[in-house]
Amino acid sequence: MTQATQAVEIWKAGVAAVDGYNATQKALGPVPKPDRILAVGKPAAAMASAALDHFGQVPTLVVTKDGHADDLPSHVQLIEASHPVPDARSLTGGRALREAVEAMGQEEHLLLLVSGGASSLAEDLVPGKTLDDLAALNKDLLSKGLDIHAMNAERRKISQIKGSGLLSRFSGKRVTVLAISDVPGDDLYVIGSGIGALPDTPAFQATASIIASNAHARADAADAAQEAGYAVHLNEEALHDDYLAIAAKIGAQIRNMEPGAMIFGGEPTVTLPDKPGRGGRNQALGLALAREIASCEDITVVIGGTDGTDGPTSAAGAIIDGTTWAEGAVSALNRADSGSFLDQAGALLVTGPTGTNVMDLIVAIRG
Numbered sequence: 001m002t003q004a005t006q007a008v009e010i011w012k013a014g015v016a017a018v019d020g021y022n023a024t025q026k027a028l029g030p031v032p033k034p035d036r037i038l039a040v041g042k043p044a045a046a047m048a049s050a051a052l053d054h055f056g057q058v059p060t061l062v063v064t065k066d067g068h069a070d071d072l073p074s075h076v077q078l079i080e081a082s083h084p085v086p087d088a089r090s091l092t093g094g095r096a097l098r099e100a101v102e103a104m105g106q107e108e109h110l111l112l113l114v115s116g117g118a119s120s121l122a123e124d125l126v127p128g129k130t131l132d133d134l135a136a137l138n139k140d141l142l143s144k145g146l147d148i149h150a151m152n153a154e155r156r157k158i159s160q161i162k163g164s165g166l167l168s169r170f171s172g173k174r175v176t177v178l179a180i181s182d183v184p185g186d187d188l189y190v191i192g193s194g195i196g197a198l199p200d201t202p203a204f205q206a207t208a209s210i211i212a213s214n215a216h217a218r219a220d221a222a223d224a225a226q227e228a229g230y231a232v233h234l235n236e237e238a239l240h241d242d243y244l245a246i247a248a249k250i251g252a253q254i255r256n257m258e259p260g261a262m263i264f265g266g267e268p269t270v271t272l273p274d275k276p277g278r279g280g281r282n283q284a285l286g287l288a289l290a291r292e293i294a295s296c297e298d299i300t301v302v303i304g305g306t307d308g309t310d311g312p313t314s315a316a317g318a319i320i321d322g323t324t325w326a327e328g329a330v331s332a333l334n335r336a337d338s339g340s341f342l343d344q345a346g347a348l349l350v351t352g353p354t355g356t357n358v359m360d361l362i363v364a365i366r367g
Helices: 003-016 020-027 044-055 088-102 131-143 148-156 214-227 243-255 281-292 329-334 338-344
Strands: 036-040 060-065 077-081 109-114 174-180 205-212 232-237 260-266 299-305 317-321 360-366
Touching: 003 214, 003 299, 003 317, 003 360, 020 044, 020 174, 020 205, 036 044, 036 088, 044 060, 044 109, 060 088, 077 088, 088 131, 131 148, 214 232, 214 260, 214 360, 243 260, 243 281, 243 299, 243 360, 281 299, 281 317, 281 329, 281 338, 317 338, 329 338
Parallel strands: 036 060, 036 109, 060 077, 109 174, 174 205, 232 260
Antiparallel strands: 260 360, 299 317, 299 360
16 A cells, blocks of 8 residues: 555545544434434535434435435435535525424424535525625635634624524424534534524524534544554644645644654635636645645645535545645646646545535645
8 A cells, every 4th residue: 555545544534433424323312303304514415314314204404515415315305506605506495494494383303414514505695685795705705715703704694594593493392403513613603604503592492512523533533543553743623724824834844743644634724816726725735735845755645625525626635745846836826726736746635525524634644
């Protein structure tokens, strides 16, 4: 097994630990059978499948990203929408979620399964706002390099269902919220812009749990690295900054580490030019890290979005080593076109949808 293959396997072990199906299945033991299941986010289909396998047939609505909903039972209502920029189907999904909550009876139990991506995939706008307003807002937020807290605060201002707005419309008996966190601090009010957040004083019985997070993924990646014979020197959530600042900081740590492994998690930010090229934040950070480890023959770094996608691309991220940085890389970084460069270098990480979403994960190993 090559070092690159080994690094990818360690990365995948971390992602598998937070798989939406398995994480949901483990959490359902104490949960009574619901009268309705609503699932929203990139791993929504995997989470809903686990609930249906556990409870049997229950009326279910799934709102998820295109291509992330294989093998759902025929009775499930499925709405696929766009990410990271919402489209008209996002409004259909948000309205369907609101109407499903409003239609529940006074004695009924709702199981709400929430995960990252919900901010774009489901929206129900306040009166006077249109899809054009929503698209313009999201495009602006994505281009500014803001962190997820700042972005979601702006999204909540024009939404009827974010920031506890959805569950404030529930008049039933009980709500159970199970969430996969893709935000720092695992705050339910921030995940999906708070689409699964409880009202301050709910008029119903309520429980809410975080069932998978970046910390879980990093822990299992570290375990996999140790099982492969690598001493783990560092395991931390250190990617919450501009991607160039992160590359400089952790690049030095990786470049100077002893033989072994380092694990990092979080979500870098990128400020885009007016006409960006191809790529996402992980591909940009991967190429910037390639500059930091250039000519280091014994280091391999795998970086990727745990959901299997990176920005508006089909790649999850990058697999880089000391040979990746080459002529044309500086121009690619400046043009926000890291994806094109990495593709030509054979350095893209492509996994397909993973059934989860807990921010990003980096595995660096030195032989």
